[in-house]
Amino acid sequence: MIKYLTSLQKKKVREEERLYIIEGDKIIREFILSGVRLKLLISKPEFLSSLSAQLKEGIEESIPVSFEELKLVSTLRTPHNALALVGMDNEAPGPGAAGKGLSVALECVQDPGNLGTIIRAAAWFGIRNIFCSPDSVDVYNPKVIQASMGAIIHVKVFYTGLEEVLKNAASDGAIIYGTMLDGKSVYDSALQEPGIILMGNESKGISDRLAEYVTDRIMIPRFSDALYGIDSLNIGMAASVVFSEFARRKKA
Secondary structure, rough: HHHHHHHOOOOHHHHHHOOEEEEEEHHHHHHHOOOOOOOEEEEEEEHHHHHHHHHHHHHHHHEOOOOOHHHHHHHOOOOOEEEEEEEEOOOOOOOOHOOEEEEEOOOOOOOOHHHHHHHHHHHHOOOOOEEEOOOOOOOOOOHHHHHHOHHOOOOEEOOHHHHHHHHHHOOOOOOEEEEEEEEEEOOOOOOOEEEEEEEOOOOOOOOOOHOOOOOEEOOOOOOOOOOOOOOOOHEEEEEEEHHHHHHHHOOO
């Protein structure tokens, strides 16, 4: 069992088994409460006994283990009280999904913490669909799941060629907002739906290939006059700011 669980830390094995790992008392409870069934729960006996009968109905199999045994299979330096296996979502995007409401497109985002943060921010601000280029980090990477803090329950993440997504969305009347250094301030831009917020690689930004589809270039202006230490925002922080402004404008 230990060998099997540790093997699921590899993308190839996750895809073959169609399973991924979640860790943490809070995340596991929220998954069950949201209606997601756990294929397997591995936990300290006291965690399992703390679950109500109703919550236990959402668990197909459970194995009580010691803290030392949890440490052997955990992806964290300091394990929580429980770890679980969840089946992957096989849902494909519906026709025209990218051309409805507000969606996000991510090109070659490779840091697990960044993708997890973007998913968490998207869930908070009501964005339901994220389209990732195939060379982006795997959404089921344990570090992505951990950084999303359970928000993956509320956001659909699809891996597909972004050129086709952007082209089809544009033909459906969606505006393609590209986050670029030479863009117009997001606070001064006309933000409308349907639309797609396109964000590029952490170091290279949006490629020239995808920049051709951008209809509105936006950026986050800097308000500080400090010269050192804050030359930019990372993509997770930038996404939160941009999503917030879209949500604020929509509410207004």
